[in-house]
Amino acid sequence: MEFTVPDELRYAESHEWIETTDGNVRVGISDFAQDELGDIVFVDLPSEGDELDRGEEFGVVESIKAVSDLYSPVAGTVTAVNEDVFDEPELINESPFDDGWMMELEPSEGTDHLLSPEEYRDQI
Amino acid sequence: MQHHTQTIWNDSESEGNEPLLSEKRLETVEIEDTGLPDDLTRDSLELPELSEPELARHYTRLSQMNYGIDSGPYPLGSCTMKYNPKFTEDIAALPTASAHPDRDADSVQGILEVYHELQGYLAEIGGMDAVTLQPPAGAAGEYAGLLVTKAYHEENGEGEQRTDVIIPASAHGTNFASAALVGYNVIELPEDDDGRVDLDALDAAVDDSTAALMLTNPNTLGLFERDIEEIASLIHDAGGLLYYDGANLNALLGRGRPGDMGFDIMHYNVHKTFATPHGGGGPGAGPIGVSEELERFLPDPHVRESGDGDGYELATPEKTVGKVHGAKGNWLVLLKAHAYISRLGYEGLQDASAKAVLNANYLASQIDLEIPFEPFHHEFVASGGEQDAADFAKRMLDYGVHPPTTKWPGIVSEALMTEPTEAESKTTLDQLAEAFNAVTGEDDDALEQAPDQTSVKRIDQTIAARDPILSWHGLDD
């Protein structure tokens, strides 16, 4: 099966993606990850202002058959969360890289430690 | 004539489901003049108000929309859905079986005698030295057994040090959850290529922080852990205890006893091995047996012969872990188990295992799916291969049988864990095999659209979980 792995993003081994725009970063989970989980029924995300370490648990996604913890790909402060996914968790299945984003951070570090699209494709 | 009578199968002109009681007649009663001050009472109570004849029809229809063992085979792996003898219900319904839990021991000698005899039966069947009947289910038995484990290590001054419980990856989910409830860390053990405990991995995992290893034997693949003596030595040499999960005891009756294999603690699932009905999810009972050394930690109270040898008493074990149930467990379930064991005796019990193992092996020989691990005993795990096991199961419903347990253990891809039990005839096993074989190789469309022959079609799990409606109050809007 072919999964979408957009070239402009970087990826964590735990299947989160990260997009850098104007110094802020946006985080979600990959097409591969949403497919593995199946229909997502519930999402729990942090609050604005929360400080996260790299690799720290920032939330949970739950499908009918599995629960996955979400890990922050970089350290930083939460500046926004996507409230739409609380009411419509299916956005994560339908549009993992776009409408199904999860949170935005003001990062306190770069993204060099993360996987490139090529490296992530190899992993999945 | 109108046909409102829905049953499980789509073989009549049945249509529409049975309305909720609340949709039939809901009435609000105002609470007043109760003799209590108004500020201590509620304002009103709104519940269904129906006559007995209406209720009899309501529940009878609902029963017709439900599958039980008396409806057909129920080959759920690790669940041991065997026939539940009817006479045990009559014994449990005797007025003399009814008593308040605070009655003096002297006045409930009959109950205590049944307890004491059943403790003895179970001790003998499991090869254990002492048995308590208090845990109300298998998971509660695990929990009680781990409380005993903890108390034992604490007494040895190793309570702080022994923090880990080792559990094979293929074990029942309750093992992991029970260990966590007692406050233990869980160390998951991989299987080896033969589907059994990986001795090297076990050796690496065991050290002086090991509190216990929990094992099911035969394991969930139906395989006997042939290295059990070596496993027991490994654990005991490191100072840990060996715990036996009794879910698969129906494979061993009269042929192998956990106590003889080196297990220190075990639980019995009387609602599996000893034929008490599952009742749509319970009640069960999960007695535990322990070695002599651990008897003093058993839950309070423990039934034993009284000092004068003239009856039975409720005693507090010297170093008891306290209680795991508010009273003395699920008494009526235990009574039914006693009746079953008394009826079968040794001859019947050992034969039950013989026929259970025969049935699993015969069924396996008749189905086309791959069964990666053998020799199995009372259950086997077939692989759906390219077919999704959950869909496979739904499609089996269309052939009029209940499907096996699916997607577990993970070592078999698209696992179909199948346990026919001794209660099925060759004819029924042939029907089951036909169902398996009919579904094998069917295309994804047929599977995904299944079931088709039931009156209720495939139920959407996602709708239920995304916007949970858990009472009729939630249906109003």
Next chain:
Amino acid sequence: MSRKTTLTSRAEEIYAESDGTPYAPHTESQVDEMLSAIGADSVEELFDIPESIRYDGEFDIESASEQETRQQLTETLSKNETPTEFLGRGYYAHYVPSIVDHISQRSEFITSYTQYQPEVTQGFLQVLFEYQSLLAELTGLEIANCSMYDAATALGEAATLAARLRQTSGSRVLVPDYLRAERRSVLENYVDGADMTVSEFATDDGVTTVEEIERAIDDDVVMVHLETPTPDGIIEENLAEIGSLLEDRDTLFCLGSDPVALSVLQSPGEVGADIVVGDASVLGLPAAYGMGLGLFACREEFLRQVPGRLVGVSEDSDGTRSYTLTLQTREQHIRRERATSNICTNQAWVALRTAIHAAYLGPSGLVALAEECHRLPEQLATRLDEIDGVTAPIRDRHHFREFQARLEPDARDVAEELNENGFAIHALDADTIQICVTDANADAVDDLVRSVEEVMA
């Protein structure tokens, strides 16, 4: 395929010569056919058990016919005395209508398993959904599971839920001095794994007051538990005030009760309870030596932390409303060591019986029964109070089903003499007895009063 061994265990001999279990349908020739299909010569060959640990003994358990087994157990059980029970303290009997036995014994219900295939178990699922709905109405809380083992384990589960929900760590659960020792012991075991302890607060003349809670509480307390009625038979009077006190703290309010009492008493949801626990089998199950049905209800916001099974509404592929077990990712078979509880097998069939009994009574029947449970003990206490040497009730409170009385001569002796006359009551200490009266034993009240008069004379 050949798996020949030379094993000849005792089991094999027996197998050859006996009829074995009556609950396996095999004929001898079928066994042979099956063995040949498998490619084995004997059933024993199929057992892959090393010889060193193979059991070659024989259990000392004789088989018996159904008739003999019934006779034997009937005889054993006849050794139980059969006094008229005026016992309560958390375990209550009400008359169980015949429809409960007849429907719950239908084999489609009693011989079914957990509803892992909802398409063929809609009947039981709907009953459990109706049970959840009944409890939601009675507790005033949005969620009720279906079910825990008993009141004690439900309380234990409530405390572990409270610990999981806490923003900051806490290590204590507060319970009243009237909590049954058995329930406290179960609770202590449940919370010990989460490194918590249980401490007690005092009550004032049988009821909990805001002052006593304020005195006992601090930031370390994750949950406060109260019961109404209390095991002493007293209806708590300050629930709303205690509810508002706890609302402002990071502490859950857990209330113990039962479906009959809740039919008339304040709605727990309205007095600020976050969780309701208790024994729901006061409806549906006669006295069963303490076997029960753990009631567990809580606020909607705790949904993903709820222990145990939940039935929810869904649709089938034709769009027909249907029911299914839901939110199973909370449970042990998926979440394993991170599950909200280890519970798997529960008390579903007892929940079925409770649901039928409650439906049989309906709201008017439930309210009438609850009113009777208030009236009967007050009437009986008044009658006993007229007897010399008896003070009843001891406390000037509102009673439900039961009350305590003070006796001048030794209460234990009196209880024993009453027992000889065929009445079982609680003797709590040298001065105090407790008597429980409901619809189940109300017809024996005159005899009991006469007997107390005799004994006290």
